[in-house]
Amino acid sequence: MPLSFAEPARPVSLRRRPETLATMPTDAVETIETDHDQPAFAALVDSLPDPVMVVSARDAEDASDRRLVFANLAARELLRIQAAGGPLVSAIRHPEVLEAVDESLFGGLNGEAAYETGGAQDRFWRVRTRPLAPAADGARLALMVIRDETDARRNERMRADFLANASHELRTPLASLTGFIETLRGHARDDAAARERFLGVMAAQAGRMARLIDDLMSLSRIELNEHIAPEGKVDVALVTLDVIDALAPLAAERGVKLEIRMAERGRAMITGDRDQILQVAQNLIDNALKFSAPGGTVEIDVVDDVTAEAALAPTRAGAARLSLLSPDLVGGERFVVLRCTDHGAGIAREHLPRLSERFYRVEGQKSGERLGTGLGLAIVKHIINRHRGGLAIESVAGQGTTFTAYLPRL
Amino acid sequence: MTEQWVTVSGDLVEPLVAEVARLGGLAEAQIADCLDAISRRDVALAHAVVARDPKLDALQADIERRAIELIATRQPVGRELRRTVAALKIAMNLERCGDLARNIAKRSLILSESEPLTPLTRSIERLGRLVGARLKEVLDAYTGGEIEKAAGVWARDEEVDEHYNSLFRELLTYMMGDPRTITPGAHLLFIAKNLERIGDHATNIAEIIHFEVTGEEMTGERPKWDALQRRSEMLEGPLTSDRVQSMTREG
Numbered sequence: 001m002p003l004s005f006a007e008p009a010r011p012v013s014l015r016r017r018p019e020t021l022a023t024m025p026t027d028a029v030e031t032i033e034t035d036h037d038q039p040a041f042a043a044l045v046d047s048l049p050d051p052v053m054v055v056s057a058r059d060a061e062d063a064s065d066r067r068l069v070f071a072n073l074a075a076r077e078l079l080r081i082q083a084a085g086g087p088l089v090s091a092i093r094h095p096e097v098l099e100a101v102d103e104s105l106f107g108g109l110n111g112e113a114a115y116e117t118g119g120a121q122d123r124f125w126r127v128r129t130r131p132l133a134p135a136a137d138g139a140r141l142a143l144m145v146i147r148d149e150t151d152a153r154r155n156e157r158m159r160a161d162f163l164a165n166a167s168h169e170l171r172t173p174l175a176s177l178t179g180f181i182e183t184l185r186g187h188a189r190d191d192a193a194a195r196e197r198f199l200g201v202m203a204a205q206a207g208r209m210a211r212l213i214d215d216l217m218s219l220s221r222i223e224l225n226e227h228i229a230p231e232g233k234v235d236v237a238l239v240t241l242d243v244i245d246a247l248a249p250l251a252a253e254r255g256v257k258l259e260i261r262m263a264e265r266g267r268a269m270i271t272g273d274r275d276q277i278l279q280v281a282q283n284l285i286d287n288a289l290k291f292s293a294p295g296g297t298v299e300i301d302v303v304d305d306v307t308a309e310a311a312l313a314p315t316r317a318g319a320a321r322l323s324l325l326s327p328d329l330v331g332g333e334r335f336v337v338l339r340c341t342d343h344g345a346g347i348a349r350e351h352l353p354r355l356s357e358r359f360y361r362v363e364g365q366k367s368g369e370r371l372g373t374g375l376g377l378a379i380v381k382h383i384i385n386r387h388r389g390g391l392a393i394e395s396v397a398g399q400g401t402t403f404t405a406y407l408p409r410l
Numbered sequence: 411m412t413e414q415w416v417t418v419s420g421d422l423v424e425p426l427v428a429e430v431a432r433l434g435g436l437a438e439a440q441i442a443d444c445l446d447a448i449s450r451r452d453v454a455l456a457h458a459v460v461a462r463d464p465k466l467d468a469l470q471a472d473i474e475r476r477a478i479e480l481i482a483t484r485q486p487v488g489r490e491l492r493r494t495v496a497a498l499k500i501a502m503n504l505e506r507c508g509d510l511a512r513n514i515a516k517r518s519l520i521l522s523e524s525e526p527l528t529p530l531t532r533s534i535e536r537l538g539r540l541v542g543a544r545l546k547e548v549l550d551a552y553t554g555g556e557i558e559k560a561a562g563v564w565a566r567d568e569e570v571d572e573h574y575n576s577l578f579r580e581l582l583t584y585m586m587g588d589p590r591t592i593t594p595g596a597h598l599l600f601i602a603k604n605l606e607r608i609g610d611h612a613t614n615i616a617e618i619i620h621f622e623v624t625g626e627e628m629t630g631e632r633p634k635w636d637a638l639q640r641r642s643e644m645l646e647g648p649l650t651s652d653r654v655q656s657m658t659r660e661g
Contacts, residue, residue: 064428080554087428090553093435116442117546 051075051146054132055088056139060106063098064089075146097127104129104142114149124153165359169212169374173205180205208373215375218279219358222382230273230387233410236281236336237268237302243281244300247289255294263304268336269410276383277407283376284340284403290372291344291401299341304409311337311406312392319394319402320349324356325381326390327408335389335406343400352393356381380405422484423493426476427553430497430504433469434549437504438542440466440511441608445538447518448531448601456522459515463508470505474498489625496622500552503611503618507545510604510611517597524594533580534601537573541605544570544612552615557623564616564628570609577602 045052054070066088071081079091088101100111111129116122126149132141180198188194244258251258262268270277288298303311308329314321327333347355347362354360359374384391389407440459447456477498480486486494521531544563551559578599585595620628 062425063432064425080550082554087424087431089428089431089435093431093438093549093553095432095436095439098432098435 046073048072049074050148051078051144053091053144053146055101055105055142055144056135057102057105057142058139060102066098066101066105069141078146092127100127100129101142101144104131105140107131123148123150125149162358166216169359170209173209173212176205177202177209212373212375215373215379219375219379219382222276222379222386226382226386228386230271230276232271232273234270234272234274234277235266235268236270236277236338236407237262237265237304239274239277240281240285240300240302240338243278243285247282247285250286251289251298254289254292256289256292257295257297259297259299261299261301263302263336268302268304270336270387270407271410272387272407273383276386280380280383280405281338283380284338284405287372287376287403288340288342288344288401292342293344296343298343299339301337301339301341303337303339305334306337306406308333308335308390308406311335311390311404314394315339315341315402315404316394316396316399319396320347320352321394322352322392324377324391324393325385327388334409336409338405338407339402341400341402346397346400347393347395348397349395352395355393356391421490422480422486423490423497426473426480426494426497429469429473429476430501431549431553433466433473433501433504434545434552436462436466436469437507437511438545438549440508440515441538441542441545444511444514444518445535445542447515448521448538449535451518451522451526453519453522456515456518460512463512466505466508470501473501477501489622492622492625496618499618500615503614507608507611510608514601514604517601520597521594525590527584527591527594527598530577530581530584530595530598533577534598534605537570537577537602537605540573541570541609541612544609545615548612548615548619552619555623557620560616560619561628564613564620567609567613570606574602574606 051074052072053068053075055066056069057066059065064087067085068081068088068091069084071079071084071091075081075091081091089098092098094113094115096113097115100113103109103111108131110131112127113129114124114126116124126147128145128147130143130145132143134140180202184195184198188198241260241262244260248258285298285300288300292298308327312323351360351362355362356377358378361372361374381391384405384407387407389405391406392404393401394404395401440462443455444459446452447459477494480494481491521527544566548560548563551557551563581595581599581602585592617628620626
């Protein structure tokens with residue numbers, strides 16, 4: 001069914017009173033004024049991205065006589081308006097919006113209301129209303145502009161969710177600590193063996209809390225500096241070797257073999273913050289160790305001087321691939337690559353997009369003996385972003401995962 | 411089905427339909443607000459919901475009066491008569507939804523006096539959003555004359571039932587695990603029941619719309635009995651924690 005709006009009555013009343021369109025760019029109004037081109041005016045308003053409508057009314061008491069005399073394309077699509085002249089409530093029925101419209105129609109005031117539409121897609125709308133001068137036939141007119149504020153609202157909610165998640169993550173080990181303290185004060189007081197075991201568990205839980213708090217603090221520090229370019233020169237190969245030295249005992253304990261291929265000293269140089277690059281290497285290698293079965297191998301590669309395409313070239317056949325972070329490229333950039341490959345269980349395709357989300361853990365990982373904080377990859381991603389680099393993941397279920405971090409070469 | 415609702419400006423019944431849509435908007439807002447009052451533990455908002463209820467009652471009475479007046483003085487027939495009667499009946503359903511929302515708001519006041527039961531109120535919120543979305547859909551179908559949409563709401567009734575049943579189990583498990591949660595848990599049970607009934611009203615409205623547009627009753631069995639049956643089985647016999655656990659596992 002074609003959307004046709006009765007031409008004659010409505011644009012005339014708008015055109016006669018340019019002062020009511022004060023919010024529009026003045027030259028746009030003048031163009032409309034001078035060439036008197038009605039179709040051009042309609043096309044102009046139709047191409048506005050935000051829904052715009054004009055409501056008319058005569059009787060303040062009869063709520064059913066608020067009529068939509070004009071709606072631009074965005075409004076017709078959003079509110080599924082099929083023809084002009086229909087009642088406003090058929091299109092929008094939220095009481096606060098109707099009140100705001102009435103304020104503009106009969107109070108001559110600017111109105112504002114926000115409303116949410118549930119359903120499959122939750123959306124959050126803000127409606128602004130402005131009084132217009134009455135039409136030639138005496139009907140009162142008001143302008144309605146709707147703006148989609150879903151994104152702003154969603155960010156706000158994510159922040160709140162993050163707080164809730166963080167407190168939840170902290171509460172779990174705390175609850176276990178409190179429980180053991182109670183037991184140690186009670187019937188386990190004189191049982192030396194149980195005491196030892198409980199103290200071991202408590203130390204592990206306290207360690208988990210400490211790790212989580214460390215991660216949260218470094219994440220907030222990294223975010224603070226995310227848009228400040230790092231200074232200083234870092235040799236990625238040297239830093240990675242430092243991390244490998246530190247993690248070697250853990251690898252030996254787990255019976256995991258490390259296969260190391262390093263760029264020559266002084267070749268893999270980048271502009272960066274040494275501590276942060278250390279953290280990236282630490283988190284990636286630590287992750288790889290965690291996912292390796294005893295007797296497995298973790299490969300660590302530092303490659304100097306490659307293009308972005310070479311850095312992102314597939315390293316595993318038949319793998320699910322996803323770029324978690326890509327830098328802006330102008331062309332011709334050279335990168336230093338830090339690649340970490342494990343031969344563990346791999347990660348199913350459906351988990352990949354959410355991997356760098358805070359507190360996201362792949363199912364089944366929660367039972368690991370050394371529980372991660374769920375923040376490791378989020379930290380890696382933010383650090384790499386600060387260094388204008390990229391991060392990609394490849395994984396084959398049952399065969400293992402490869403993380404590739406690439407940073408602009410000095 | 412290809413029935414298309416032609417938008418007629420200024421016909422006999424249109425003001426009535428507009429008023430019903432307005433009442434629908436009020437009812438939707440009441441439901442959304444009473445859910446917010448629970449999840450945010452917002453006492454002032456709960457009081458506001460309770461205070462706004464008479465407005466819905468007055469509007470419903472007004473619609474009823476106007477509908478009867480219209481039937482008496484203009485004697486509409488056929489589709490116009492069906493539209494008038496439908497407006498009358500939908501308004502009654504919406505007013506009941508408003509009453510249920512008011513009741514939920516009142517219970518949220520009691521809930522705010524005890525410790526927060528966040529996982530449970532989250533589940534309540536989910537059920538509430540689902541029910542709210544169904545009411546929105548059916549009201550959109552009403553104002554847009556989209557009969558397929560109404561039929562969709564009618565057919566997907568079991569979704570709400572599934573949510574309600576799993577919430578029911580969740581609540582029982584909680585209350586048995588910690589007797590201190592019995593008072594707020596019981597109120598949450600009633601709240602869940604109220605939400606489920608709002609869902610039923612949405613289904614009723616879908617049936618009314620179908621009748622209004624086609625002049626025929628909706629036929630076919632709604633997939634409802636299963637859920638009711640299961641719930642009554644759950645209520646029979648003494649509830650032991652074993653039984654609740656087995657029910658939880660089943661679900």
